[in-house]
Amino acid sequence: NAGVMQNPRHLVRRRGQEARLRCSPMKGHSHVYWYRQLPEEGLKFMVYLQKENIIDESGMPKERFSAEFPKEGPSILRIQQVVRGDSAAYFCASSSTGPRTEAFFGQGTRLTVV
Amino acid sequence: AQKITQTQPGMFVQEKEAVTLDCTYDTSDPSYGLFWYKQPSSGEMIFLIYQGSYDQQNATEGRYSLNFQKARKSANLVISASQLGDSAMYFCAMGSTSGTYKYIFGTGTRLKVLA
Numbered sequence: 001n002a003g004v005m006q007n008p009r010h011l012v013r014r015r016g017q018e019a020r021l022r023c024s025p026m027k028g029h030s031h032v033y034w035y036r037q038l039p040e041e042g043l044k045f046m047v048y049l050q051k052e053n054i055i056d057e058s059g060m061p062k063e064r065f066s067a068e069f070p071k072e073g074p075s076i077l078r079i080q081q082v083v084r085g086d087s088a089a090y091f092c093a094s095s096s097t098g099p100r101t102e103a104f105f106g107q108g109t110r111l112t113v114v
Numbered sequence: 115a116q117k118i119t120q121t122q123p124g125m126f127v128q129e130k131e132a133v134t135l136d137c138t139y140d141t142s143d144p145s146y147g148l149f150w151y152k153q154p155s156s157g158e159m160i161f162l163i164y165q166g167s168y169d170q171q172n173a174t175e176g177r178y179s180l181n182f183q184k185a186r187k188s189a190n191l192v193i194s195a196s197q198l199g200d201s202a203m204y205f206c207a208m209g210s211t212s213g214t215y216k217y218i219f220g221t222g223t224r225l226k227v228l229a
Binding site: 033035041042043044045048056059089091093102103104105106107108110 | 157158160205218
């Protein structure tokens with residue numbers, strides 16, 4: 001599904017730098033989710049946003065991580081002062097409202113911290 | 115607490131044969147959805163099939179079917195007539211339809227289709 005666009009696909013950062021990951025949801029979708037996948041593991045929920053609102057951030061680390069979904073533009077996942085343990089694949093998903101809420105995923109951003 | 119369990123880290127299947135990937139779940143939500151996603155080596159997550167907790171019939175999508183046994187809390191994925199391109203990681207996930215719709219994922223099953 002080409003609808004959810006994430007960029008960049010690959011991102012390399014040195015320890016201490018900032019990482020910005022972008023996600024444009026599918027057209028007509030107002031719900032955005034960020035997930036993190038560590039190597040050889042399943043996806044772990046981080047945060048759920050609607051336009052200009054964070055609905056659920058129970059999976060976000062308390063420090064260095066933030067997310068936004070502004071009225072205009074893509075959703076941004078921001079990681080400040082990255083550490084090696086932040087190396088992972090970060091997936092964005094979007095869904096519409098309704099009882100069948102399958103989320104469509106972007107292709108992910110693979111962050112490598114060196 | 116919600117939980118998804120996939121007990122098969124890896125599976126092999128001969129091309130053209132059927133294979134069942136196991137998934138059990140636990141939730142106290144009265145209304146939920148169960149999903150299967152495929153993740154090939156290229157890394158993207160591909161939606162395969164959905165089953166709502168109140169759906170009376172098992173979901174089917176082409177060669178994929180979901181064997182939903184609500185009393186046993188299981189939602190196994192059946193792939194019929196396996197193809198080489200089915201080799202991938204498969205993730206079972208659950209989302210509440212009465213909450214924030216966030217998904218809980220299992221740890222995945224790596225399927226290898228043999229020629």
